Amino acid sequence: xxxxxxxxxxxxxxxxxxxxxxxxxxxxxxxxxxxxxxxxxxxxxxxxxxxxxxxxxxxxxxxxxxxxxxxxxxxxxxxxxxxxxxxxxxxxxxxxxxxxxxxxxxxxxxxxxxxxxxxxxxxxxxxxxxxxxxxxxxxxxxxxxxxxxxxxxxxxxxxxxxxxxxxxxxxxxxxxxxxxxxxxxxxxxxxxxxxxxxxxxxxxxxxxxxxxxxxxxxxxxxxxxxxxxxxxxxxxxxxxxxxxxxxxxxxxxxxxxxxxxxxxxxxxxxxxxxxxxxxxxxxxxxxxxxxxxxxxxxxxxxxxxxxxxxxxxxxx
Amino acid sequence: xxxxxxxxxxxxxxxxxxxxxxxxxxxxxxxxxxxxxxxxxxxxxxxxxxxxxxxxxxxxxxxxxxxxxxxxxxxxxxxxxxxxxxxxxxxxxxxxxxxxxxxxxxxxxxxxxxxxxxxxxxxxxxxxxxxxxxxxxxxxxxxxxxxxxxxxxxxxxxxxxxxxxxxxxxxxxxxxxxxxxxxxxxxxxxxxxxxxxxxxxxxxxxxxxxxxxxxxxxxxxxxxxxxxxxxxxxxxxxxxxxxxxxxxxxxxxxxxxxxxxxxxxxxxxxxxxxxxxxxxxxxxxxxxxxxxxxxxxxxxxxxxxxxxxxxxxxxxxxxxxxxxxxxxxxxxxxxxxxxxxxxxxxxxxxxxxxxxxxxxxxxxxxxxxxxxxxxxxxxxxxxxxxxxxxxxxxxxxxxxxxxxxxxxxxxxxxxxx
Numbered sequence: 001x002x003x004x005x006x007x008x009x010x011x012x013x014x015x016x017x018x019x020x021x022x023x024x025x026x027x028x029x030x031x032x033x034x035x036x037x038x039x040x041x042x043x044x045x046x047x048x049x050x051x052x053x054x055x056x057x058x059x060x061x062x063x064x065x066x067x068x069x070x071x072x073x074x075x076x077x078x079x080x081x082x083x084x085x086x087x088x089x090x091x092x093x094x095x096x097x098x099x100x101x102x103x104x105x106x107x108x109x110x111x112x113x114x115x116x117x118x119x120x121x122x123x124x125x126x127x128x129x130x131x132x133x134x135x136x137x138x139x140x141x142x143x144x145x146x147x148x149x150x151x152x153x154x155x156x157x158x159x160x161x162x163x164x165x166x167x168x169x170x171x172x173x174x175x176x177x178x179x180x181x182x183x184x185x186x187x188x189x190x191x192x193x194x195x196x197x198x199x200x201x202x203x204x205x206x207x208x209x210x211x212x213x214x215x216x217x218x219x220x221x222x223x224x225x226x227x228x229x230x231x232x233x234x235x236x237x238x239x240x241x242x243x244x245x246x247x248x249x250x251x252x253x254x255x256x257x258x259x260x261x262x263x264x265x266x267x268x269x270x271x272x273x274x275x276x277x278x279x280x281x282x283x284x285x286x287x288x289x290x291x292x293x294x295x296x297x298x299x300x301x302x303x304x305x306x307x308x309x310x311x312x313x314x315x316x
Numbered sequence: 317x318x319x320x321x322x323x324x325x326x327x328x329x330x331x332x333x334x335x336x337x338x339x340x341x342x343x344x345x346x347x348x349x350x351x352x353x354x355x356x357x358x359x360x361x362x363x364x365x366x367x368x369x370x371x372x373x374x375x376x377x378x379x380x381x382x383x384x385x386x387x388x389x390x391x392x393x394x395x396x397x398x399x400x401x402x403x404x405x406x407x408x409x410x411x412x413x414x415x416x417x418x419x420x421x422x423x424x425x426x427x428x429x430x431x432x433x434x435x436x437x438x439x440x441x442x443x444x445x446x447x448x449x450x451x452x453x454x455x456x457x458x459x460x461x462x463x464x465x466x467x468x469x470x471x472x473x474x475x476x477x478x479x480x481x482x483x484x485x486x487x488x489x490x491x492x493x494x495x496x497x498x499x500x501x502x503x504x505x506x507x508x509x510x511x512x513x514x515x516x517x518x519x520x521x522x523x524x525x526x527x528x529x530x531x532x533x534x535x536x537x538x539x540x541x542x543x544x545x546x547x548x549x550x551x552x553x554x555x556x557x558x559x560x561x562x563x564x565x566x567x568x569x570x571x572x573x574x575x576x577x578x579x580x581x582x583x584x585x586x587x588x589x590x591x592x593x594x595x596x597x598x599x600x601x602x603x604x605x606x607x608x609x610x611x612x613x614x615x616x617x618x619x620x621x622x623x624x625x626x627x628x629x630x631x632x633x634x635x636x637x638x639x640x641x642x643x644x645x646x647x648x649x650x651x652x653x654x655x656x657x658x659x660x661x662x663x664x665x666x667x668x669x670x671x672x673x674x675x676x677x678x679x680x681x682x683x684x685x686x687x688x689x690x691x692x693x694x695x696x697x698x699x700x701x702x703x704x705x706x707x708x709x710x711x712x713x714x715x716x717x718x719x720x721x722x723x724x725x726x727x728x729x730x731x732x733x
Contacts, residue, residue: 003545004544009534011538012536129571136572187627210533213565216359217356217558221532255536256539257541288526288542289527291538292528292533
């Protein structure tokens with residue numbers, strides 16, 4: 001039981017931090033634009049496919065650097081040439097624009113790389129069990145994912161709070177008019193923030209591709225969860241995104257380990273239900289079975305109880 | 317060139333033209349619909365299936381086609397969604413196609429089977445035939461059976477009976493974990509595993525019986541931890557597509573070293589993903605000779621020809637050849653593409669498949685009767701590898717046709733008068 005708890009928590013943490021890498025960019029961009037960027041998971045997918053190609057020619061380590069930069073540059077171009085023009089027509093136009101980009105990215109990726117799933121190898125120097133506990137082992141690659149995500153968070157946090165550039169970014173998000181008056185180029189700040197957000201999504205694609213698979217449906221599968229994270233954490237809040245990511249990561253992995261259902265809980269309390277009763281289907285569903293929909297249940301509950309999200313300041 | 321050879325060669329050319337002209341070239345092809353996922357998470361599986369259908373059709377066409385006509389495969393993308401499949405089926409009937417092959421997902425198969433039955437009841441002059449090459453929920457030929465559905469793969473219970481026969485002889489196995497996708501097929505596998513193990517090896521404890529959502533799980537490591545914690549000696553799973561790859565990956569990463577008894581843990585990237593960690597550990601129950609260690613000649617040639625066209629894909633469903641060839645044979649026998657006559661010709665039809673086995677379409681429930689194989693994932697003695705990985709499946713057990721046969725339970729078939 002002990003190793004089950006330890007490994008569930010570790011796996012939850014790894015998955016949660018991966019979610020954070022995606023949601024941090026998304027939440028920053030939301031803080032800036034005031035609308036959700038639907039194309040965000042598309043940049044994650046692009047990162048995963050680019051790493052497939054770059055790894056074949058140059059290996060994994062160069063890919064780790066090159067791919068986020070490429071994805072970030074592409075993001076900056078999308079902001080400069082697309083979003084900035086659409087911005088004039090209001091939030092609805094922006095929302096529809098990112099929605100269109102999301103579909104385009106998914107289709108273009110399939111057009112370029114084809115529909116079959118791609119196999120991205122875990123680099124050989126990280127392909128070994130890091131430690132063993134009883135008969136279970138923890139792969140080194142997951143520890144690497146952990147280190148990269150934490151490193152990224154520390155780096156981002158340091159830049160935002162400890163540097164001049166960070167101060168200007170923070171000020172531009174909340175008081176764009178004032179910052180512009182002081183002589184800063186606010187549109188360029190927005191472009192940089194959008195680019196960095198996309199680069200983070202690309203980085204998430206790079207490190208997640210070898211573990212979670214590189215296939216055409218990947219943006220769709222992860223995209224919806226990332227929105228849940230951002231809303232639960234509070235739109236625009238970086239620390240909220242961190243807490244919500246880890247919360248969802250841990251909840252999802254721990255729930256899988258729980259074979260408890262309403263029926264079995266009642267049975268433990270002494271109430272035995274009729275197995276032919278008409279609610280039997282519902283009472284016999286275990287927590288493990290509903291693990292993948294738990295984040296959405298959490299989303300609904302948070303929106304009802306605290307519409308601003310855990311750490312947010314605005315209504316969603 | 318002498319005068320006689322010139323005359324002779326002209327004569328030969330004329331003869332060739334005369335032979336070709338009235339035959340395969342001049343007539344409309346017989347179109348056959350293929351409804352399976354060509355986009356989304358299971359696109360890889362669907363696309364390889366389509367390639368195998370086209371290859372099988374090309375072989376039949378090269379041998380002169382059917383009734384002097386060529387076979388042509390028309391693909392329809394259903395994204396493994398039952399709703400989408402029904403829309404595609406409407407398109408199929410709209411395009412005037414009478415023969416429909418589908419295989420991925422029993423959930424989809426039930427939807428198509430129901431729709432085909434309804435369509436045929438309403439349109440007696442314009443019927444269609446549903447040829448199921450891969451959806452193995454036993455209900456499709458048991459209580460849900462009908463005259464217009466034919467299955468060319470062994471159903472889940474037949475495969476489970478074969479698997480449990482093998483597990484029965486392995487005294488080391490005391491605890492088994494069952495994990496599968498949460499839909500009709502996954503449930504059928506789990507139920508069959510539990511009931512058959514109870515019957516054949518009452519001392520074996522089923523320590524886990526898990527269903528997870530199909531195509532939705534990103535990371536299988538929590539499930540692997542659960543299997544490890546349960547202390548299982550073996551795992552039974554019916555997972556396929558991305559769900560099988562990711563389960564195998566997570567098992568490797570998590571250090572889960574027990575044997576896996578599977579239905580679909582081969583090819584489509586799975587064999588390559590499992591790699592060395594699966595040697596002598598992953599076993600597969602399937603319907604035609606695996607091609608190793610000593611492949612039958614016809615199968616060997618077929619695989620070699622396919623790999624030349626598609627170096628990265630495998631002939632992982634030889635039943636596609638069986639299904640299409642038997643349909644072609646039935647059309648020939650009926651002398652027409654009229655669905656009623658073709659269906660009646662398919663009943664009881666015998667055929668020698670690529671592996672050299674004699675198979676027969678049972679009249680009673682339209683379930684093809686065939687021997688069942690259990691093979692092991694290895695790199696020793698592999699003639700035909702999978703995923704171009706050097707690894708492949710090697711024959712361990714063969715359960716003969718009469719031993720693999722299960723009675724049809726609750727199939728009451730209404731035949732057209």
